[in-house]
Amino acid sequence: MTKTVTSTLTLSGRKFSKKELIGIQQTIKTFPNLSLTELAQTICEHLSWTTAQSRNKHNACLDALEKLEKLGLVELPSKRLQKKRESKKVVWTEQSQAKPDIDSSLAELGSITLKVVTDKAEVTLWNEYVDRHHYLSYKHPIGAALKYFIMSDHPQPQVLGCLLFSASVWHLADRDQWIEWDKKDREKRLNLVINNNRFLIFPWINVPNLASKALALVTKQIRNDWQTAHGYRPVLIETFVDDSQYLGTCYQAANWECIGKSSGKDWQDKVDENNRSGSVKSIWVTPLHKHFRAILKNQQPAKAQVDLDESFVNLWGKVVMIISDVAQEFDAKWQKRKRVIDSLLLVFLIFRLVFSNNSQGYGTTIEEFWHNCLRMKFPLPQKKPISASSFSDARKKLDENIFKVLNQRIIAAHDTLAEPDNQSQRWLNHRLFAVDGSKLNLPRELTLKIRET
Incomplete structure (x- = not known):
């Protein structure tokens, strides 16, 4: 009962x-x-x-x-006997065989990038590489996961290693103490911590600092990649280093922090000291968000929850200055005298109209824009909103080339602020700027490359 x-x-x-x-x-x-x-x-x-x-x-x-x-609140049906699922054995092929040794500096390999592995053939090859060359072999990850190839482009595109990230360990005493996590918070937000449970630089690759370079790259892009694959953004990565096999030097070089040891069976809430199922390993972590601890403990202030990285803020600071400067340049071209409606106001209103997707009229859009600007204490030429007809008349006088100039200068500013080795915003090594519904004419070499793939 x-x-x-x-x-x-x-x-x-x-x-x-x-x-x-x-x-x-x-x-x-x-x-x-x-x-x-x-x-x-x-x-x-x-x-x-x-x-x-x-x-x-x-x-x-x-x-x-x-x-x-x-707790005695329900009576569940008896578990049905099922045939034990046997894990499919990974078949090794010539593709995953050892290659000739590569002894070089990091600079000689050209650009190092991380490629998310999603294609079926590439997933099969990734599994082969790890099963064949990683000392723990390959095991199918439980829960959400993300696989990467570590790539270089010189002297030709080639794979240098593999990375795997998957669900975090359920209970880890030293980690939970370091976060200051209680059981309730851990149960609710454990998915925001991910585990780097496979890291492989191929044994024939002898390149100093390659491992720490790959780890540094992944901390910059995995939040976006995880968002694309699984719909949310993690805030912390953990991994385990078997001290009998490795020293964790590459993690230390990539600014990861060693925070303690595993107990051998820390994924259970109740640890049986006489029944350890694994070796004791060092726990290394790296935050993906500066407020990671507050987020994991649900103590993040509402205003600080906006996740903007420094480069994004710097770019928008530049964009605001660019719009202001270009607006002043175009004022001189069409304004014969000082007017209430200037180029800057027109640009902002046109942007607002574009974002409204034609779902409402000019008058309503202008009134909402005016109200929001006054609420945020943004300077306006007058307290009362301008009329829709006045906006339409002024819009006809504004040279449409202002948006081409803005586009060129904003792209130039973006390129100036972007890191030279940042490939996260590139497609086939080309940066794209587009909006929904637009058409794009591709260079011939890109068109041919798409057909090949």
């Missing part, structure tokens, strides 16, 4: 209301013939309990159901 629900509960990082818990009890009674897997999927659908990519949190739900059963 199941107990009566009397209060809310937090399970598997999710807070369940009394009403939701009663709903789970009713679902289990209504569908007694469902398997545990089908039951978990059904409950996830009822509660809209999904990941950032709208996938049901099936494993988290199963864990919550088991905890509810231990």
Whole structure:
């Protein structure tokens, strides 16, 4: 006999209301013939309990159901015997064989980049390389994961190694103490910590500082790559270094921090000191966000949650100055006398109209723009909004080439501020600037390259 629900509960990082818990009890009674897997999927659908990519949190739900059963709040169906799934053996081919030794400096390899591995053939090759040349071989990652090839472009494009990032370890005493994490916060925000559980520089690659270079690159781009692949941005990376095999020198050179040791079975909440399943390893971490600790503890002030890196802020500071300077230049071309409506105001209003996607008229857009500027204490020529007809008349006098000039100068500013080796905003080594619905004429060499791939 199941107990009566009397209060809310937090399970598997999710807070369940009394009403939701009663709903789970009713679902289990209504569908007694469902398997545990089908039951978990059904409950996830009822509660809209999904990941950032709208996938049901099936494993988290199963864990919550088991905890509810231990509390006597539900009676789950018996587990059905299933044939144990055998992991598919990785087949080694000639592609992953050792290559001739490369002994060179980092500079001689040209540009070093990280390529996200998603293509089926490349995933197969990545698995082969790791299974064949990594001392821990290949194991299928659990949960969200991201694979990279470490690439160079000189003397020709070539793969130098592999990186894998996946779900973080559930419970790690020294890490949790370093973060000052309690169990409740860890359950809710563990997904914001990811684990670098495979790092391979091929044994035939003898290039000093290559490993630390790859680690430095990944901290710059993995947040965006993870967002693209899994719908959210992590704030901390952890990894384990077996002290009997390695010293962790490359992590130290890349400014990672050693924060303690694993216990051998720290992924469990209850550690059995007499039943360790793994060797003790050093724990290394690197933050991906300057407020990572506050975010993980849910203490981040609302204003500080805006995630803008320094280069982005610097660029927008330049953009504001560019728009102001160009507007003054074009004022001299069409204004015969000082007017309420100048080029700067016209540019901002036109931008605002473009962002509205023609969903409202000029008058409404101008009134909203005026109200927001006054609220933010942005200087305006008068307190009362200008009329839509006045805006239309002035817009006709403004030379449309102002936007070409703005485009050229903003791109030039971006290139000036961008780091020389930053490839994160490039496509086939070309930087693109476009908006939805636009058309792009590609150079012939790029067109041919697309056809080849």
